[in-house]
Amino acid sequence: MVHHNESANSTGSVGAQHDSNSTSDTHKKRSRPSSPTLSSNAPNIAPALRNCLHMHTRPHWENISLRNAPMFLLRSNIGGTKSSERKAARNDLSTLPDWNDNVTFNIFGKECKMRRRICQYSSGGNISYSYSGLKKNTTDAPDFPPILYQIKCQVETLICDYIMKLLNENDGTILSTINSDFVDMVKTMNQSKDAKKKEIYNYCLLNHYRNGEEYMGYHSDDETSLDQNVPIASVSLGVTRHFDIKPKKKNSEGKRPRAARIDLGDGDLLLMFKPMQDHYEHQIPVEKRVIGERINLTFRRIIN
Numbered sequence: 001m002v003h004h005n006e007s008a009n010s011t012g013s014v015g016a017q018h019d020s021n022s023t024s025d026t027h028k029k030r031s032r033p034s035s036p037t038l039s040s041n042a043p044n045i046a047p048a049l050r051n052c053l054h055m056h057t058r059p060h061w062e063n064i065s066l067r068n069a070p071m072f073l074l075r076s077n078i079g080g081t082k083s084s085e086r087k088a089a090r091n092d093l094s095t096l097p098d099w100n101d102n103v104t105f106n107i108f109g110k111e112c113k114m115r116r117r118i119c120q121y122s123s124g125g126n127i128s129y130s131y132s133g134l135k136k137n138t139t140d141a142p143d144f145p146p147i148l149y150q151i152k153c154q155v156e157t158l159i160c161d162y163i164m165k166l167l168n169e170n171d172g173t174i175l176s177t178i179n180s181d182f183v184d185m186v187k188t189m190n191q192s193k194d195a196k197k198k199e200i201y202n203y204c205l206l207n208h209y210r211n212g213e214e215y216m217g218y219h220s221d222d223e224t225s226l227d228q229n230v231p232i233a234s235v236s237l238g239v240t241r242h243f244d245i246k247p248k249k250k251n252s253e254g255k256r257p258r259a260a261r262i263d264l265g266d267g268d269l270l271l272m273f274k275p276m277q278d279h280y281e282h283q284i285p286v287e288k289r290v291i292g293e294r295i296n297l298t299f300r301r302i303i304n
């Protein structure tokens with residue numbers, strides 16, 4: 001259940017940390033398999049994005065998994081390889097016509113106004129996705145605008161290439177932590193010549209944090225309308241913000257201490273695999289000293 005609420009925690013430290021249970025980075029740099037990429041059929045790819053699909057021939061994915069929460073992080077890749085390209089992508093995203101600045105949500109029966117802006121887009125423009133706690137949230141998400149579609153293609157390509165690389169290298173260590181239904185889905189997509197069948201994500205939620213005071217409270221993305229076999233792909237553009245993770249279950253002292261803090265920076269791509277949403281919540285806490293904006297894109301697959 002999503003509670004994109006305002007119960008943020010503003011304690012902070014700098015740098016990525018795991019508070020417990022982290023696994024080591026077992027990624028080894030090897031050459032990339034020459035598999036066809038998902039973007040090869042995608043129309044209208046902007047030159048900056050097309051370049052970055054090819055320039056990063058060996059994307060370095062970090063395995064930052066927690067127990068019951070396979071997570072993989074790729075730094076500084078999305079939206080362009082140069083920060084000026086990513087800034088241009090961010091500007092395009094921030095001027096999309098569908099941002100909603102006036103979203104209210106219910107918390108313990110009280111109606112509150114959300115501080116950040118949000119908007120949503122989907123494939124074909126006829127998908128709706130509801131969040132508990134949010135009011136009037138069942139309108140259809142419009143079709144992906146070109147800039148978002150381009151980023152989606154880049155994300156899908158990187159994911160597909162990563163999974164195919166793990167398969168080609170027979171890297172059982174990492175593959176065993178990723179649910180096999182998704183691995184099979186990628187294999188099928190990789191063989192398909194039909195561009196439509198190569199689509200992993202059909203929906204994107206955008207969050208715009210205009211400064212460090214804007215935040216998102218602890219929640220998990222575990223709605224039944226989400227295809228939990230498909231990892232949530234979270235793209236960050238703009239200023240670096242903390243991403244905190246804490247378990248749903250209390251420890252023996254009846255507490256739920258933070259399990260990890262990841263600093264998400266410009267162009268970073270975080271993949272959150274099943275069963276993370278069953279076991280953990282995450283938040284973007286207030287960071288009063290942070291100046292500057294951040295746009296986050298979470299690509300999801302909706303099955304309703």
Ligand SMILES: O=C(O)CCC(=O)C(=O)O
Pocket residue numbers: 205207216221234243264282283284296298
């Ligand atoms: O801004 C972020 O990185 C968090 C986004 C998020 O948790 C969500 O959209 O559910």
